[in-house]
Amino acid sequence: MRANRSITFKLVLIITVFSSLIFTATIGYFYHRSCGVLQRELEKNARNIVLASVNRVEMELSSIGKVAEGVVCSLETGNYHEESLNTLLKNTLGGNKEIYGVGSAFEPNEAAIEAVPVVPYFYRKNGRLISAAEEDFQFLTLDWYQIPKELGKRVWSEPYFDEGSGEMLMTSCSIPFYEGTGDHRHFRGVVVADVSLGWLTDIVASIKVLKTGYSFLLSRNGTIVTHPDTGMIMNETIFSLAESRNNPILRDIGRKMIHGDSGFIPYTDTRGIKSWMYYAPILSAGWTLAVVFPEAELFAEVRSLTMMVGVMGLVGIMLLAAAVALISRSITAPLHALADATEVIAAGDFDAELPQVRSRDEVGKLTRSFIAMTIALKEYIRNLTETTAAKERIESELKVATDIQASLLPRIFPAFPDRPEFDIFASMDPAKEVGGDFYDFFFIDDTNLCFLIADVADKGVPAALYMMVAKTLLKSEGQRLGEPDLILASVNNILAADNDSCMFTTVFCAILDTRTGDVRFSNAGHNPPLIIESSGIRYLTVKAGFVLGPMPDSDYETERLTLQPGDTLFLYTDGVTEAVNLSGELYGEPRLLTALQMSPKENLSEMIHSIRAQVTGHANGAPQSDDVTMVAVHYKGA
Amino acid sequence: MRKNYDERQKSFIRSCTMALLLMMVTVAIPVTAAETSLKKVSLIPLWSPQAQFAGYYMAAEKGIYARHGIDVTIMNGGPGHSASEYLLGGKADFAVLWLATALQHQSAGRRLVNVAQIIQRSSMMLVARKTSGISTPESMQGRKVGVWPGDLALPVQAFFTKYHLNVRIIPQSYTVNLFLCGGIDVASAMWYNEYHTIIDSGVNSDELELFFFKDHGITFPEDGLYTLEKNYRNDPAGAAAFTDASLEGWQYAFDHPDEAVMVVLRHMKTEHIPANRAHQKWMLDRMHDLILPPVGNKKMGQLNPSDFKSVGAELHRQGLIKTIPGFDDFTGRSDASK
Numbered sequence: 020m021r022a023n024r025s026i027t028f029k030l031v032l033i034i035t036v037f038s039s040l041i042f043t044a045t046i047g048y049f050y051h052r053s054c055g056v057l058q059r060e061l062e063k064n065a066r067n068i069v070l071a072s073v074n075r076v077e078m079e080l081s082s083i084g085k086v087a088e089g090v091v092c093s094l095e096t097g098n099y100h101e102e103s104l105n106t107l108l109k110n111t112l113g114g115n116k117e118i119y120g121v122g123s124a125f126e127p128n129e130a131a132i133e134a135v136p137v138v139p140y141f142y143r144k145n146g147r148l149i150s151a152a153e154e155d156f157q158f159l160t161l162d163w164y165q166i167p168k169e170l171g172k173r174v175w176s177e178p179y180f181d182e183g184s185g186e187m188l189m190t191s192c193s194i195p196f197y198e199g200t201g202d203h204r205h206f207r208g209v210v211v212a213d214v215s216l217g218w219l220t221d222i223v224a225s226i227k228v229l230k231t232g233y234s235f236l237l238s239r240n241g242t243i244v245t246h247p248d249t250g251m252i253m254n255e256t257i258f259s260l261a262e263s264r265n266n267p268i269l270r271d272i273g274r275k276m277i278h279g280d281s282g283f284i285p286y287t288d289t290r291g292i293k294s295w296m297y298y299a300p301i302l303s304a305g306w307t308l309a310v311v312f313p314e315a316e317l318f319a320e321v322r323s324l325t326m327m328v329g330v331m332g333l334v335g336i337m338l339l340a341a342a343v344a345l346i347s348r349s350i351t352a353p354l355h356a357l358a359d360a361t362e363v364i365a366a367g368d369f370d371a372e373l374p375q376v377r378s379r380d381e382v383g384k385l386t387r388s389f390i391a392m393t394i395a396l397k398e399y400i401r402n403l404t405e406t407t408a409a410k411e412r413i414e415s416e417l418k419v420a421t422d423i424q425a426s427l428l429p430r431i432f433p434a435f436p437d438r439p440e441f442d443i444f445a446s447m448d449p450a451k452e453v454g455g456d457f458y459d460f461f462f463i464d465d466t467n468l469c470f471l472i473a474d475v476a477d478k479g480v481p482a483a484l485y486m487m488v489a490k491t492l493l494k495s496e497g498q499r500l501g502e503p504d505l506i507l508a509s510v511n512n513i514l515a516a517d518n519d520s521c522m523f524t525t526v527f528c529a530i531l532d533t534r535t536g537d538v539r540f541s542n543a544g545h546n547p548p549l550i551i552e553s554s555g556i557r558y559l560t561v562k563a564g565f566v567l568g569p570m571p572d573s574d575y576e577t578e579r580l581t582l583q584p585g586d587t588l589f590l591y592t593d594g595v596t597e598a599v600n601l602s603g604e605l606y607g608e609p610r611l612l613t614a615l616q617m618s619p620k621e622n623l624s625e626m627i628h629s630i631r632a633q634v635t636g637h638a639n640g641a642p643q644s645d646d647v648t649m650v651a652v653h654y655k656g657a
Numbered sequence: 658m659r660k661n662y663d664e665r666q667k668s669f670i671r672s673c674t675m676a677l678l679l680m681m682v683t684v685a686i687p688v689t690a691a692e693t694s695l696k697k698v699s700l701i702p703l704w705s706p707q708a709q710f711a712g713y714y715m716a717a718e719k720g721i722y723a724r725h726g727i728d729v730t731i732m733n734g735g736p737g738h739s740a741s742e743y744l745l746g747g748k749a750d751f752a753v754l755w756l757a758t759a760l761q762h763q764s765a766g767r768r769l770v771n772v773a774q775i776i777q778r779s780s781m782m783l784v785a786r787k788t789s790g791i792s793t794p795e796s797m798q799g800r801k802v803g804v805w806p807g808d809l810a811l812p813v814q815a816f817f818t819k820y821h822l823n824v825r826i827i828p829q830s831y832t833v834n835l836f837l838c839g840g841i842d843v844a845s846a847m848w849y850n851e852y853h854t855i856i857d858s859g860v861n862s863d864e865l866e867l868f869f870f871k872d873h874g875i876t877f878p879e880d881g882l883y884t885l886e887k888n889y890r891n892d893p894a895g896a897a898a899f900t901d902a903s904l905e906g907w908q909y910a911f912d913h914p915d916e917a918v919m920v921v922l923r924h925m926k927t928e929h930i931p932a933n934r935a936h937q938k939w940m941l942d943r944m945h946d947l948i949l950p951p952v953g954n955k956k957m958g959q960l961n962p963s964d965f966k967s968v969g970a971e972l973h974r975q976g977l978i979k980t981i982p983g984f985d986d987f988t989g990r991s992d993a994s995k
Contacts, residue, residue, distance in 0.1 A: 160806070160830040169801070169827065169840030177834055180929070240837055240858035258857040259935040270859075277859045 027347040035340045042332045046325060053321040058295070061317060062283040065228070065297035069281075069310050072226055072234075073299050076219060079117065080303050084173060084192050086115045087212040091196040094123060094210065104139055105150065112141045112148050119143055119181075119189065119215045120151075123196075124158050125208035126168075142213070164209050167193045171206075175304035178216055178244045180253065188216040188244065188253075190304070220245050223308065229316040232294075239305035241277050248289060260289060276300075276307040286311060353382045357389060369397040417452035417480070424453050424483055427490060429460060432624060435468075440533045440657050443470065444623035445650040446631065448594075454646035455482025455524070456592045457490050461497065463530065469497045469506075471528040472590040472650045474545065476566075485522045489514065489567065493526065503528045503541030504575040507567065511543070515571035523568030527561075527590055534657045536582040541575045543567045546596070549615060550580070551587040556615050558608070559588075584656025587623070589615060591630075594647035598634045601641045606634055623651040695728035696895055701749035703880065705735035706924035707932075708940035709849060710753065711917045712775070712948075716906025718920050725898040733928060736831070744769070750888060751899060756878045756960070756968050757977075758808045763987065764978035768886035770989040772900045774960035775907070776879040776947045780848040781812050783868040784855060789842045792866055794820040794873065800842040803829030812870045812877045813845060815971050819873060833858070849943035853936055875971075878964045879947075889989050896989070904958045911945050914938070960988055 024032075090111055093099070099107060104123065112121045122140030138158060140151045158164045167174045176191040193211040197204050219236070223245045226234040235246040241256040251260075257273035260266075272284060279300040286296035288311050295317060298309035315322075356374035363371035373393065376386045434443055445458045455475030463469050471493060475482040492510045500506050506528055514524075527548060529540035544566035547559050559580070565573040582588065591611070598606040611630070618629040627649045634647060702710040713731055716722050722729040732749055734740050744752035745767055754762075759769050783802070785791035791800065794816065802824045804813050817824065827841050833851050836844035837858050846852045848869070856862060870877065882903060889896050910917035918937045925932035949957060962984050969981035984990075 160828045162830060162832055162834045165827075165830060166835050166838050166840050169835060170838060174838070177832070240834065242858075253931045255933045255935075256857045256859075258859050259933040262857065262935040263933070263938070274859045274861075 026351050027344055030347045031340050031344050034343050035336055038336050038339060042336065046328055046332065049328070050321060050325045053325070054318050057318060057321055061295065061312060062297065065283060065295075065310050065312065066281075066299070068226055068228065069234075069297050069299045069308055072222055073301050073308055075222055076301050076306075076308070077303055079218060080175065080192070080301070083115070083118060083212055083214055084194075084303070086111060086118060087121070087173075087192050087194050087210050090121065090123065090210045090212075091194045094196045094207070095198070101139070105141075108139055108141050109148055109150075112143065117214065117218070118212050120213040121211070122213075123208055123210045124164050126206055127159070163191045163193045163211050167195045167209050168206060171195055175306075177238050177240060177242060178253065181215075188220060189213055190216055216244070226310055228310055228312050229319075231316060232310065232312045234308060234310040236301075237273075237276055237307040237309065239277060241273050244306070246289075251289070272296075276309065277305075279305070279307075285314075288313075350382060353378075353386060357382075357386055361389065364393060364396075369393055369400065414452070420480070420483060421449070421452045424449070424457075424486070427487070428457060434460065435462075438533065440655050441468065441531065442623055442653040442655065443468075443651070444627055445472075445648070446627050447646060447648040448631070448643070449478075449646045450594070450643045451479050453480055453483035454478060454648075455486050456594060456646035456648035457486045458590070458648055458650045459490055459494055459497075460650070460652075461494060463498055463501045466533050467501065468531045468533055468652075469501075469503075469528070470531065470590075470650060470652055471497075471526055472545065472548075472592060472648060473524050473526040474592040474594075474646070474648070475524040476522060478646065481520065481522065485524065485568075489524050489526070493528065497528070501530070502577060503530055503539055504577040507541050507543045507564070507575040508573065511565075511567045511573050511575075512571045514568040518568050521569055523566040525566050529588070529590075529652075531582070531652060531654065533654075536584065536586070536654045536656065538580050538582055538588065539577050540580070541577050543573075543575060546591060546593055548591070549589040549612065550582075551589060551615060551620060552583065553585055556612060558612070582652075582654035584654055587620065587626075587651055587653040589626075590650040590652075592646060592648040594643075594645035595630065595634055595649065597645060598638050598647065599641055599644065600637055600639045604637075606637045610637070621653075623653055627651055695723060696726060696892075696898075697728045697730070698750040698895065698899060699730040699732055699748075700751040700753070700882075700899075701732040701738065701740045701743040702734040702753045703740050703755075705733055705930050706921060706928055707850070707930075708918060708921045708937040708944060709880070711910040711921050711941050711944060712907030713753075713903055714906075714920050714924055715910040715913075715917050716902050719906070719909055721902045721905045721909065722899070725902040727895065727898050727902065729899065729902075744883060744885065747885075751882055751884050751896075753880050754883045755808050756881055756965070757811045757972060759881065759883050759987075760969055760972055760982070761808070761977055763982045764972075764980060769883045769987075770886050770889040770896070771881050771960055771987055772884055772889070772896050772989065773882040773904060773958035774878055774964075775881055775903075775958060776944075777949075777961065777964075778879075778947060779812055779870045779875060779877040780879060780943065780947050781809070781870050781877070782846050782848055782852060783813070783816070783843050783870075784836070784846045784852060785843045785866045785868075786860070787864055787866050791842060794822065794868060797822055797824055797843055799824060801825045801827050801840070802843040803827050803836060803841040803845055805829050805845050809845065811972070811975070811977070812875050814975060815875045815877075816868070816870060816873060818975075819875070849940045849947070853939045857933075857936060876964050877968055877971075878960070881960065882958075886989075893989070900958065907944075907948060907957065910941065911949070914941055914945075917941055960984075 090107065093107055108121050108123065112118060120140060120142030122138055124138045141148050142151060163176045173192065173194045176193065178188050178190045181187040181189045191211050191213045193209045195209050196207055198207045199205060223234050223236050233247045236244040237257055238244050241258050242253060243251045243255050243257065244253070246252055257276065258270055261269035261273060272286065275282065276298050279302065281299035283295065283297045286294050288294045293314045295312045295314060296309050298307055300307050353374050360371050360373045373390050374386060376383045428447055429445070432444055443460055447454060447456050447458060449456070455478050456473065458472045460468060460470035473486070473489060473493070475486045475489065489510065492513055493506065496506045496509045500509060507526060525545035526543040527540065527545035529538050531538050540561070542561045542564040544564055547561045549556055550559050561578060562576050564575050596606055596608050596611055614630055614633045618626045620626065630649060631647065700713055702713065706714070717729055717731060732738070732743065740752040740754055741758060741762065743749040744754070745762065756774065759771060762769055791797055804810050804826045806828055827835070829835065829845055833844055833846065833855050835841050837855065844851065846855065855865070882900060884896055918934060918941055921937050922932050922934060965984055965987070969978065972978045973981060
C-alpha cells in the first residue's frame, strides 16, 4: 500500500508528521514550563495581596480592639456610676468613628455597682449618638457576652446582620472585665464594641485579581462572610458547600482554612470553575481571607500565546508541507516525464521526445544519460537491424549452400541396390551450416568401388568450398587414375598448386575389388579406420601419409587388405572421437571401439545411427564442435 | 380470543373514563364548595421556619390543607414567639409542642389535646470533643455543659440524674459557637440541627463523642401537634382534618425531599433566616428517621402509650407534674369513643 504512494506524498507525510511531533513536544514543554513559572509568580503575588489585605484588616481590628480595651481599663481601674459610665461610653463612641456602637454588660446580682443599667449601650445613627440602654435584655446567653466570659479573653464574634435593616454585616469585639486581683479577681461583665463590616467587605471586594478573580472571607466557623455570590453570604459555610457538592476535598481545605493555615492550592470554585486559591488567616478574629484565581484566566495569556505559536507553527508546517510538495514535485515531475518517455521508448519508439533538460542536478544528469542512452540504443538497433539483415541473407545463402553441399554427397541408400556383394552407408552432420567433412563412393569400373572419407581442416564456408574442390578432384582423379596412391598424389599436387590460403584436408581413400574383397587403400593424414571382422574389431594399422594441400609432390603408399565376406570397414572423422561433453571429456577411440562392438553389425544404417546416437549422448547437450562423418562398407562376398 | 380481548379492553377503557368523569365531578363539587368556606385555622411551630416543620409547609404548599377543608396559617415560632403562649393565649389554634411541655401544661390545669405525636423519640443529644477526654457520661463529672433553658433541659436533667452527674451547667444559646470556641466541654444538640451545624463548622464526626439520650434510656418524644381541649371538643372534625392533612404533608415531604427542602428554604429566605440546602436536607432526612415509626406497620403520628407513661413518670419524679393525665383524655380518644 505504502509502496504505491508517490514520493511527494511520502515526503510530505513524513516531514509533516515529524515536524508536527517535534513542534507539539516543543510547544507542550514551553506551555508547561510557562505555566509553572506563571504559577510561582502568581503565588508570590497572591501571597503579597492577601497578606497586605490581612494586615489592613488586622490593623483595623486591633485599633477597634484597643478602643474596647480602653473602656475595659477604665472600668477595671475606676469606679463608675451610671452617669460616668454613660459619659465614658458616649465619649468613646464619639471619638471613634469606625465603631458603630459600644456598650458594657454587667453580670447580674453584682452588689458592687448600684443603679447601673444592665446594659448601657450607645450607637450611632445619622451622625447622632443614641443611648439604647435596655434593662430587660436577655444577653446572658448571647454569644457576644457568653463566649468572652467563658474564655476569659477578647473575642471577635461571628459576623451577623444588624437587627435594624438586616442588611449591614456586623461583628462585635467583646472583652471581659474583672474586679480585684489574684484570688479575688472575679468576672464583672463584658465590654462590647459593635463594628460594621462595610469597610471589611470593601477591602475584600477591592482585591481584584485578573478579570474574574475574586476574594472571600470565612468566619471562624467557616461561614462565608463575603463572597461575590451574595446568596451564600451568612447562609453557607464552606463545609455545607462541600456537603452539598459532595466534595470531601473542599471540606479538608475548609478545615485547614479555619485552623489558621495558609496556602496556595488548586480549587474548584462554587461555580465549578477550575481555579487556584491563596488563603491566609486573620489571626486576631480567627477569620480566613482567600483569593481565587480562575485557572483559565491565570494561564490565559500563556494559553493565547501558546495558541498563537501553535497557529504559527501549524501555518509553518503547512507552508513547509507545501514547499516540500513543490520541491518534490519539481524533482518528480521531470522524473514522471522521463518515466513516461522511457515507457514510450521501451515500447520501441526511440524517437520519443525526452523532457527538456533545464537543471544540472541529478535529474538533469539522469535525463542527459537517458538521451545518450536513447541515441546509443538507436544506433545500436540500427546496426543490429543491418547486421541482422546481412546475417539473414548470409544464413539464407548458407542454407542454400548446405543444401548444395548435402546434395553433393551421395545420400540415397542403398546406393547400389543391384550389387549384392557389398553394402555401403554414410552420414555427415556438419557442425555448422556447411561442413568441411565429406565422403564419396563411386565405381571406377564394374568391380572396383572407390570410397573415401575426408576432413578439411577448419570448418564453415572456406572449408566447404575447399571440400567442394577436393571432392570434385578426388572423384575425377579417382575415376581417371584408379589407384589410391596415384589419386592422392595427383589431387595433392593440384590442390597445392594454388593453395594460397594454405588449407589442407585429410583423406582416407580406398578401392574395393568387389569380386575378391581386396581393398587397396591409401591414407593422407586421416584417422585410421576400424575393421570389423568375425574375430573382432580393431583399428586398422595404416601409414599416416601427409595431408593433401600444403605441399606438392608428396608420396602416398597403397596398402592392401582383404575383406572376408561379413567383414566391415568403418571410416570416421575426428568429429566422432573428439566430440566433447560439457566437462570437456573427449568421446575417444576406446569408446568408439566399444560402441562398435555393441552396435548391430549387419545393418550399416543402424550401426552408424547408433554410433551417432552414442556420440550425441556423450556430448549431452554440449554444442557440436566439428562435423561428424562416418562411412561403413560391408563386404558380403561375390 | 383476540376479539374478546379487544372488546374487553375497550369496555375497560370505557368504564375507566366513566369512573374518572364521576370522580372529577364528585371531587370538584366539595372542593369548590370548600373554597368558599375554608375553615381558617393557625399553627405555631416551635421555631422559625426550617425542615423540622417541612410537613406543615408542604401541606400548605401543595393544597393538602385546602383539600381537607381548612386554610392553615403557619405562624413564625422562635425567640419571642413561644408556641405554648400562643396556643394558651388563643393566638394560635394548633401548636407544635414537646410532649413534656404539654404534660406540664396539662398538670397545671391548662387542658390540651395531643392530636398527633409527630417525632416519635428524643432527638436530643450531648456532644463533646474527643480531645476534651469525655468518652462516657461519667467523665462529664464537673465539666462545663451547655444546657438550653426551659423544657429542653428536661431530658438533660434526666441524663444527669441517671448518671449522678454534678456538672457546671452553662446556659446555652441558640448557637453552638460557645462549644466551637471551646467555652464549654459539652453542648446540647438536636441531632437534626445543632449536631449538623457543628459538622458544618468544620468539626469531623470522628472528632466528636456523641451521647444520644435515646441510647441512655431517656425517651422524650418531641414534636407533637396540640390544640386546646375546648377547641377540640367544639370541632373534633376540624382537628382531625388538620391532623390528617399535616401527616399527609409529612408523607409528601418525605416522598419529595428536594421539593420540600426548596419550599423550606424559600420560607427561610422570606424570614431572612440564614439557610443552606445541605443543612435543611440533613434536617429533613433526620425528620424522616424520627417521624416514621421505627418498627412495625404503625401509622405515622401516633403517640405510644409507653412513651407517654415514661415521660409522665420522669416529669413526676422531677416534681414537675403532680398527676399524670389519662392517656385517652390526653389524646382526645375518650371523646372520640363517646
